[in-house]
Amino acid sequence: MQRKSLIDAECPIARGLERVGEWWSILIMRDALHGLRRFDEFSRSLEIAPNMLTRRLNSLVEAGLLERQAYSQRPLRYEYVPTAKGEDFRVVLMAFVAWGNRHFAPEGESVQIVQRATGQPVQTVMVAVVNGQLVPLEECTVQAGPAASASMRERLAGVAD
Structure with a gap:
């Protein structure tokens, strides 16, 4: 199949x-x-x-x-x-590291996300496009975009805020 x-x-x-x-x-x-x-x-x-x-x-x-x-x-x-498209995938992998560390590493982190220049740990965050302000992930959601079809708009209309 x-x-x-x-x-x-x-x-x-x-x-x-x-x-x-x-x-x-x-x-x-x-x-x-x-x-x-x-x-x-x-x-x-x-x-x-x-x-x-x-x-x-x-x-x-x-x-x-x-x-x-x-x-x-x-x-x-x-x-x-x-x-360039492949380099953009880096953010997906970083999010995977953070998620895996949070939920599947009871023994502790074997891989950490750090700032290259300082070696200081960092966490994944969202940034407001308009003003660059950090937005906690729990304050983010998805909504229909400008190219969304009617069925996508209907589907996302029920997404919890």
Whole structure:
């Protein structure tokens, strides 16, 4: 049975999951954003089957999160570099770290999010677009955007404030 495609879904979460929703893809992006570039580096880090790694790298290139760049002509070999779209995925991974630490690390944090320059711990926050003011996450919600369909507007009309 073929999996349903979410590529044309209206929901931005569904569209994003279509590109990175497979867990190997998320781990490859984690490693790429930490500086891994070559097939053998991803293979060693993830202990993933070569055929699966090839498929996941190809799908991330196709989705525009990674760019394939030749680093050797004989034999032809590529490295995989995050694109601007791939770099934007960093915030998703940081939110995953914070969530995982909060709910699934009873032994304590094995990975912390810190400010690079100071090494001081930071937390994920939302910022008001208009004035740059920090907004606690619990004060945030979603609403229909300007391009929302009638069904999306109806669906989100019932979202609790």
